Structures are given as C-alpha cells and as structure tokens.
Amino acid sequence: MTDLKQMPFHQWGPWINQWGYVTTVAQFDDDDIMLKSITPYRHKIVKRFCDWEDCQKAIELIEQDRRF
Numbered sequence: 001m002t003d004l005k006q007m008p009f010h011q012w013g014p015w016i017n018q019w020g021y022v023t024t025v026a027q028f029d030d031d032d033i034m035l036k037s038i039t040p041y042r043h044k045i046v047k048r049f050c051d052w053e054d055c056q057k058a059i060e061l062i063e064q065d066r067r068f
Helices: 052-063
Strands: 010-016 022-029 032-038 044-049
Touching: 022 052, 032 052, 044 052
Parallel strands: none
Antiparallel strands: 010 022, 022 032, 032 044
16 A cells, blocks of 8 residues: 655645635646646536646736636
C-alpha cells in the first residue's frame, strides 16, 4: 500500500471577477499547475496544465466570461 502525503505547493487566489467566478491557481511543480474556478451557479471547473501559457489563456477566458 502506498503512503499518501501532502506535497508542498504555491497557491494564488482565490480572487473573484466581476461576473462572480472564484478562481484559484496552485503550482505543485514546474510542469504541474492546477486551476480551479467556481462559477456563479456553483459549478466547479478544475483543469490541469503543464505550462503557464496554457493556464494563462484559460484564466483570461474565465476572466472575460468566455470559458467555452
């Protein structure tokens, strides 16, 4: 059986945009970035990224309320 332990990570947020999306970003490693956003309707969006450019694009879409 594998021992599970908490990994250290950096966290930014949560912040709320003008449409009510609550967004948090966590970085566990150079190529392991997690984005979590909760919509005004309480729907949770969780995405994993390998680089900051893709994560930044997703954040920009959420901030503009164009996440689709």
